[in-house]
Amino acid sequence: MAVCARLCGVGPARGCRRRGAAREQRRGGAGDSEPDTDTDPEEAGGGGSEEDDEAAERIEGGRPLPHPAEPGPAGRAPLSILELPPELLVQIFGSLPGTDLPSLARVCTTFRRILRTDTIWRRRCREEYGVCENLRKLEITGVSCRDVYAKLLHRYRHILGLWQPDIGPYGGLLNVVVDGLFIIGWMYLPPHDPHVDDPMRFKPLFRIHLMERKAATVECMYGHKGPHNGHIQIVKKDEFSTKCNQTDHHRMSGGRQEEFRTWLREEWGRTLEDIFHEHMQELILMKFIYTSQYDNCLTYRRIYLPPSSPDDLIKPGLFKGTYGSHGLEIVMLSFHGKKAKGTKITGDPNIPAGQQTVEIDLAHPLHLPDIENLRDFSELSRIVLEVQEQVRREEQEQEHRQEEEDSSQPAAKPLGEEGAEGENTAAGAEGSTQDKAPASQPFVLPIGVISRNEDYPRTCRICYYGTGLIAGHGFTSPERTPGVFVLFDDDRFGFIWLELKSFSLYSRIKVAFQNAEAPSREAFDEMLKNIQSLAT
Structure with missing residues (x-):
């Protein structure tokens, strides 16, 4: 000034x-x-x-x-x-x-x-x-562009971006965006099970707009009776909450039974009679979510899209995929040096949202047998368990070397030499990974491996050793078990859970989410730690 x-x-x-x-x-x-x-x-x-x-x-x-x-x-x-x-x-x-x-x-x-x-x-x-709207039409209502900037856009700028709702273990995905002269919160839902290649479904949960010059109006969009009065509170920098002030608008004239049947048609694309015996326990749990989550104050925590690097195996991002009998889930794939991680954005009663569902060891590619031997589950299991034992030995040797270095306390290397050695090691690891990746190879699931989607690709680029997280109901007795990460192409990958004899297929979510980029790699890593700590 x-x-x-x-x-x-x-x-x-x-x-x-x-x-x-x-x-x-x-x-x-x-x-x-x-x-x-x-x-x-x-x-x-x-x-x-x-x-x-x-x-x-x-x-x-x-x-x-x-x-x-x-x-x-x-x-x-x-x-x-x-x-x-x-x-x-x-x-x-x-x-x-x-x-x-x-x-x-x-x-x-x-x-x-x-x-x-x-x-x-x-x-x-x-x-x-x-x-990009023609803001001159605001003159009819007496609202100026300065009002739009100060009372709507600037005031609610902190809630723009990607968010994960705090709904027990279930999580979710919300994108708050500027849409014309509105700020709208869009909830994104996976396609109907098991069609992972179908586009995401989305619905508005709330909107904010200027009806007059005095203040912005918050409206809840949930239910079948149109927009109604709501409230938004920014709790802190990366957290906000919403509340509906007229929950009677969520109810249908036919009562709870009609509400539930409508929800089933919209969310599952099927009738109650079609799926009752198949998913009885899940229906009870999901019914609980449906009838309670929008009646009370919901809290949202910010999430970021993973940053990318030219050395990444594929572009990181959000993927939708099958997960056992729990239907489709949303997973975030991110790369961390020699590791790749799949973090659950939506969860289930066994593995809550925020947990790391799979971890891929990019330093240990798997050489699959020919197509005939690949059909034999025992042959695939033997290959994976051999690599698992190799990884265990390497970890023990690394721990032993670290203990010896700590006890001997060797003189520190000059900074230039140490940096050069680290760069050469990293470059060698990346180069070896890329050199071993063939253009494509035939792929088929072993006999006995269950898949909810039989329409998976019959060729793959490369496979890696990995581990998957399994647990009992309520996230009891969690453990990481060996598996196979299968890269099909730039937009699809799969994971074979050896212990479960199950296959999950994931397809990239091709939505241009707004205001979702992480300000730095450190901010993204910190976000991952936070959502995982909240899930435990």
Whole structure:
């Protein structure tokens, strides 16, 4: 602000205070009041009189505004930013971040008056939040672009992005986005079991918009009776909660039984009679979720999409896939050096959301037998268990070497040598992994391995040794068991659970989620730790 003050000539050197005192005397001492110290963008260009409004309209209409700066000699370059044409000031101010404009408005009355120009805020809405609507139609309701920016977009900016609802072990996936002149929370659901290649289903849970200039309106969108009154509270930086204030809108005239049947048709694509005997326990649990989760306050915690690297086996991201008798789940695949991890975004009564469902050892590719021998489950099991034993020995040797190094306390290597050695080792590991990956090879599931989806690819690129997490109901007695990670192509992979004799097929979620990128690798790793700790 000090820089802006010098540019506009505020201070004794330009006589700004003397001119201000003179203006106050001419107005009978009724000068403009200074804005408060709140940096909310709503304050930028706020207040003012009808004269200020007319001046702002002249600026936006392209007619010059008489400025208070004293005119200089003809042909002299302007020494103060106040001597620039108002139209140029509008362009300059419109290129600044909206969060900087309140400070700029406190520099002087002229800046504050210019910042009432809606062209500035229309540009900030478009460039910062992607609002491409024709904002001029807001004039009908008396809502300005500054209102949209300050009372809607800026106020609720912290809830934009990807979130995981805290619904016991079940989790979920919510994307809060700017959609036209609304902020909408879209809940994403996997396709109907077992069609993993089908697109995701989605439905709005809440929306926020400006009905009038006073404040934004929050509406719950759940149920069949249309939007109704809701509430959003930002608990802390990466957490917020929602509450429906009219839960009677969630009820149907036919009562609970009709609600449940409608939910089954929408969520499962089947009738109660079709699946009752097949999934009785799951239906009871899911019915509990349906009837309770939207009646109470729901908490959401932020999640990020995994960052990518040119050395990754495939592009990391979110995948939808089959998981035993629990239907389809959403898993996040991320890469961490020589390891790849699959973290559950949606969970089940056995393995809750947030847990690491699979871990892939990229340092140990598996060489599958020919297609005939691959049909023999015992042959595949022998290959995997041999690699498991090799991994166990390598871990023991590594621990032994580490103990010896700690006891002997060798002299530290020069930084340059140590860094070079680490780079060579990493490069060698990456190179060996890529060199061993064939273009494709035939693939078939061994006889006896259960798969909910028989329409899996019959060729694969490469397989790796991995472990999968299994547990009893309520996440009792969890343990990691050996398995096979099968990479089919850039968008599909599978995992064979040896102990369960089960196969899971995963397909990439091809949705352009907004505001979902992690600010740094460290922030993503910290997010993974947090959601896993909450799941235990």
